[in-house]
């Protein structure tokens with residue numbers, strides 16, 4: 071395979087709502103460019119991009135894939151992404167290495183919830199973006215509605231470069247208002263004939279051409295001058311203006327395709343190679359907060375964006391060359407760990423296939439095997455290079471499940487498998503919760519977690535199942551209570567004796583001192599699980615030796631880690647030890663620990679204890695039609711609505727919802743809205759649980775203890 075110079079490389083992320091036609095479009099582009107002799111299809115399970123067996127089975131993209139094609143000497147790397155929010159991990163990493171985005175709109179629906187999410191993501195990454203209206207051959211296609219929705223949502227920068235001669239089954243030609251040409255396709259698609267724009271569409275084409283020229287001129291002063299001077303811009307001036315407008319995200323050119331009939335991709339590839347930015351044309355954020363421009367000379371640097379594993383090959387590391395050029399056998403340094411490493415064989419990926427190359431230039435995307443200790447997000451560079459790129463930001467999980475092994479003795483095997491899965495998909499988070507005594511998997515949706523379960527069962531041969539995860543409650547108290555416990559044991563040998571009096575009260579910021587007690591020492595402990603414990607030594611007359619104080623604190627802490635109500639953590643209490651007694655022979659640390667633990671437990675339960683639950687702030691994005699259903703469902707989940715917002719036909723609801731009520735919420739939301747809504751969530755704070763739930767949890771804890 072040819073080695074492409076940086077200026078001849080384009081990295082384009084293919085994005086869009088699930089089913090808009092991204093994978094089919096990639097297939098068409100590659101075929102049409104001559105880079106593949108076969109045009110695969112989703113239905114025949116034969117695309118280059120969706121090559122995993124699970125993707126073939128489900129007939130949709132689950133994993134991101136990297137494809138490439140040559141369009142008249144320019145190498146276009148296509149980063150095909152899954153459109154389902156469950157698999158957003160491979161969207162995040164694709165966006166990190168793309169130099170422009172292509173958002174595919176399904177012209178049957180226009181802007182969908184997924185379109186919106188991709189748009190926001192491209193915006194955050196400041197990516198120049200092309201829009202493509204696809205499926206114009208569908209009977210439900212509505213180009214005008216699609217354009218209107220796009221303009222309404224994404225602003226005036228959305229400009230038509232192409233419109234269809236006709237829509238629906240009769241689709242066969244595209245009018246291009248940049249070239250002022252009509253492209254008419256043969257029945258089977260492929261290379262179109264270039265024809266003059268027919269009389270009937272001339273005035274419409276001229277109107278749109280002027281709109282395009284004016285938008286371009288508006289964004290560039292020198293072009294504006296030229297425009298005023300000549301009343302027109304030539305094609306090259308328009309290209310320059312479009313590029314500047316795209317780089318500033320002022321212009322979003324809109325194209326037309328029918329991907330599964332192989333119509334429209336040639337012009338799209340021409341535009342990408344002529345106008346879309348090459349890898350050097352944007353500034354990329356560094357870890358330090360500075361920015362960096364990819365350059366083709368100097369010290370080599372590469373950015374690792376994805377790790378996968380394949381049978382018989384082992385770990386694969388996907389990367390983008392950021393500076394200089396790299397070659398097989400080169401010695402580089404992992405900037406995160408400082409480890410030296412030697413580059414193995416280099417390949418160019420085409421979906422599942424790989425072609426070996428000896429060198430790759432800045433801007434290009436490749437894959438290599440067995441780079442030890444390397445993780446997604448790492449920068450690997452020459453010794454004297456000081457660039458380290460900003461790591462990839464993955465979305466916050468929206469769903470959690472607990473894993474249960476069905477065979478004993480497979481704990482280590484499970485833990486290794488989870489480690490590998492986390493490495494390959496950093497949007498999965500594995501939590502080994504001491505507190506809940508469960509291994510909890512956090513992911514982006516039920517589908518996402520089911521893919522992981524499928525992997526655990528089939529790839530790692532583990533007999534596991536999902537169970538409902540416990541809730542990490544917190545416990546606190548609402549009033550003061552005094553407690554007393556005498557621990558006394560006299561069974562043969564040395565006895566045990568300790569007696570303590572504790573005063574337990576709710577702690578809060580600014581709480582007044584205890585004037586009624588002789589406070590000799592205060593320890594303010596910030597708890598790992600949030601909140602505080604304030605521990606006061608108020609012993610008078612040496613009734614308990616100072617040396618027993620640490621043991622008394624230990625007893626309290628032990629109970630705080632295993633709260634009396636739910637077994638979860640206790641927070642925000644002040645405990646004062648104000649009296650007690652000891653025995654010259656039988657008192658020891660263990661005895662005091664037991665006594666304080668028991669006193670704390672009794673005192674806690676008498677201090678009007680209150681169970682707290684984690685509350686999450688959620689944001690639901692949904693089409694307006696489903697507003698009523700989603701709102702009433704939220705109120706049945708004890709949701710407290712914070713606000714609503716509308717952006718065109720897309721609505722947003724912000725609410726505070728208890729974690730417990732978010733169990734299976736992604737699934738419910740999907741079924742309520744026919745898969746069109748998404749939501750994000752973020753921990754908000756702990757809040758009191760309603761009385762009936764508190765009662766139920768306490769009863770469950772009690773019956774588990776006595777079982």
Ligand SMILES: Nc1nc2c(ncn2[C@@H]2O[C@H](COP(=O)(O)OP(=O)(O)O)[C@@H](O)[C@H]2O)c(=O)[nH]1
Nearest residue numbers: 088089090091092093094112153205328329330
């Ligand atoms: N009618 C029509 N169907 C298309 C077109 N492009 C793709 N499809 C079909 O739409 C479905 C989803 O396509 P796919 O490429 O998997 O979409 P993705 O989820 O965006 O990757 C498949 O059944 C394709 O055959 C098109 O231009 N017209």
Ligand SMILES: [Mg+2]
Nearest residue numbers: 092093130131
């Ligand atoms: Mg796809």
